[in-house]
Amino acid sequence: MCAQRSNKSTKPPSSERSSEGSAKSSENTARSETSFELSEMSVNMKTAVDEKAKEEKPHTTENLMGTLPAFVLEEIRALEGVSYYHGMVARDLVETRLLRVGDFLVRATDNRIMSFEFILSFFNKKRLHSHLTIKGDVATERWSLGVSNIVTFRTIGELCDYYKAYPLGNTIVLARAVSKSKHMIAPDRIVFDLKKDLLGSGNFSDVYKGIMALETKYVKVALKNTKLLDEVMDADKNPNANKVKKEMISEAEVMSQLRHANITSFFGMAADRMPVLLVIEFCQGGNLEGHLRKNGSIITHGERMLYLVDASAGLRYIHAMSITHRDLAVRNCLISVNGFVKLSDFGMGLKIRRHNMTGSSETGDNCPARWMAPELIFKHPTKFSKQSDIWSLGIASFEVFTNASKPFAELNGTEVMKAVKLGKYPTTPPEAGPFLTGLLTQVHRLEASTRIGADMFHKQILDHCLHNNLLTLDNLTLNMIPGVKRERMFHFDGYTPQVVVYDKEHKDQGYQDAPSEMLANIVWKG
Structure with a gap:
């Protein structure tokens, strides 16, 4: 259709x-x-x-x-409660879920300009994936498979039930409905x-x-x-x-x-x-980049170190989960409702093999050169690794202590790429102090394998802060942000995200642990 x-x-x-x-x-x-x-x-x-x-x-x-026929909109709403309707999911993604002969699901697509279609995807008897358009007749408000208009149906659910009982030809056999993801x-x-x-x-x-x-x-x-x-x-x-x-x-x-x-x-x-x-x-405090630029003149050294403790804790965690971030910068660090700095925007994130420190994607990534590691700059770059994230964490550390100044601000894009290829990085400002300056020399190394890991970076910076009593909740500029309040330095084990909740009368109930209803179907690990 x-x-x-x-x-x-x-x-x-x-x-x-x-x-x-x-x-x-x-x-x-x-x-x-x-x-x-x-x-x-x-x-x-x-x-x-x-x-x-x-x-x-x-x-x-x-x-x-947009404007779709009423019977199409009605069918969309009806399918939203059906477990095997996967919505706007791409063909190659659903094929990975159709594993046995007779496995099937229904999805939607809009990859033809100005159109919307339902697709029946299934694994046929020839052990091939098939994708058939489900045609809709506006005049009769009936549905049929694109390969045959002989039998029409009031709903797509009825269509699927019919072909489960009466296979069409030797290949169209529907047996097991494949449910959509839990989330x-x-x-x-x-x-x-x-x-x-x-x-x-x-x-x-x-x-x-x-x-x-x-x-x-x-x-x-x-x-x-x-x-x-x-x-x-x-x-x-x-x-x-x-x-x-x-x-x-x-x-x-x-x-x-x-x-x-x-x-x-x-x-x-x-x-x-x-x-x-x-x-x-939703992170009430916006991103760290904006906060640094607005309040940089009154943010203490200790509070800046707290930002890095938070960010490195997040990076340590995703690396332990065999995930790389690939776009680490203060613009992608958000401030939560309870004042924690959080890594965000995993649009470029990549799951990597547990026994291999690198990963690759099908095409080149549009990662800003000013934050990129040297190994990613070359015409034929090596694979992205956890150590590439570490380089970007070092650039983010520079941003934290320069109120989100642009790295290599004095250089144009071409000059930046030439400098980074040689292993050069922005000069660490004096305000960062000798400890962080020294730590960053272990981060910004030309050879990726010689860089410090996220776990060690976090451990060293946290130990330094605790030993020198740098971390305090007093006078945090984070708590100047409307709707943000940091009341503890670290989260308890068994972390539950905090959200702003409204009751049925729409009254603000403040931030609370996310209701269990929001968490029940998430596939969290670790």
Whole structure:
């Protein structure tokens, strides 16, 4: 079925950064402001938004679908409760889940310009993956397989049930329905405003603040989405947008394995319809880059060291999980509601083999050269490794002690690449002190294998801070940020993410442990 979409595009305003917390200072307001917004939206507890709110404000993912026939929208809503409907998931990703003859699932695609299609994917008797379009007839509001219009069905569920009982030919056999990932979230539970809630924007994705509806309460979250393909009219550009959509799904798979006080928490993904949304912990304090630039003149040496203790703890954890970050910089360090610095934006993150310190991706990564390790600069770069992240951590340390100054500010892009190839790095400022200056000499080494590891970096900087009584909760500039309060130096074992909660009357209940309902289906390990 090919349902035509409207030409009208709902394009949000642009921003220079794409990060869950890269909001303007006006976004970092007290939580009471959001409470007012909630009452304005008239959210229904069971469906996340009532019909009146749908008509008046473009707050739900359904409003972003464009104009589709009513019976198609009805089928989308019906399928969202079906375990084998995987939503907007790419072909190559679902094929990895179809392992036995007769395995099947239903997915959606929009890779044809201005269209939306349902696809039946299955593993046939020839042990090949097949993908058949499910055609929809607007006149009769009936569904059929693209290979045969003889039998039509009222719903796609009925279509699947029929072909389980009556195989079509020698190859189309449906036996075992393959369920979608546990962390999938129904998009109707998510509410946000395209204009008011934009935090940051990139080439192919935007980040918003939003509200996720639970059974008896609401939770403030961050939402990362792919931009509508309506905005990408050039057919040559569509593969790029689809590639980013796949990368977001891969990012969700990576983040679903992580749970740590210094990593932004992942709560799930809404992929049943466009746009695909990652639902992530909302970090009230914005990003560390903005905080350093705004308050740098009054941040103490000890507080800056605390930022590095937090960031290195997060890096140590993901490296222990055999994951590399690949884009470590203060712009991608967020400040949580309880004042912890957290690593974020795992869009370039990569799972690596446990017995191999390196990993590779199919194409080159668009990692900013000023933060890149020397081995990644060459025309034919070596594989990215954990030690490449360590180099970037050293550059982030420079940023922390220069109030987020641009590394190699005096050099243009070409000059930066030449310098980094030779193993050069920004001069550590005197304010960093002799200890950190010495530690960074173990980080910025041309040969990756000789660099200190994240575990040792964290241990040395933490031991130094504790031995010299540098860490204190007194006079933290973090606590000057509206809605942010750091009340303890370290999290307890068995960390549970903290979220801003609203009751059913939309009243702000402050930050609390994330409700178990948000955590039940996440695949956390470690």
